[in-house]
Amino acid sequence: MLDDSTEDWLANAINVIGACPEVREPQPVPPVLPPTVTKEDRVAEKYSGEAYCVKCKAKREFEGDVVVNDKGTKMAKGKCHVCGTTLNRILGKA
Numbered sequence: 232m233l234d235d236s237t238e239d240w241l242a243n244a245i246n247v248i249g250a251c252p253e254v255r256e257p258q259p260v261p262p263v264l265p266p267t268v269t270k271e272d273r274v275a276e277k278y279s280g281e282a283y284c285v286k287c288k289a290k291r292e293f294e295g296d297v298v299v300n301d302k303g304t305k306m307a308k309g310k311c312h313v314c315g316t317t318l319n320r321i322l323g324k325a
């Protein structure tokens with residue numbers, strides 16, 4: 232339980248830290264991108280090639296967008312031109 236004087240001391244300490252940007256701790260590594268970043272924002276390039284369609288149970292030629300997921304894995308996303316199923320092809324680390 233904090234009494235009033237302890238809270239004042241804390242407030243002062245915070246003010247002092249805020250007024251001295253030179254003595255700040257080294258900046259931490261930036262956090263993982265927030266989930267508000269949509270896949271569309273991360274489309275960087277196009278991909279065309281083959282991917283396995285789980286519905287057709289066959290390899291299909293497709294053209295799609297290269298996206299990077301939250302784990303930093305590059306993936307090509309496209310559609311099977313036969314059945315319309317979304318195709319994913321993992322391209323590796325971004």
Ligand SMILES: [Zn+2]
Binds near residue numbers: 312313
């Ligand atoms: Zn298909």
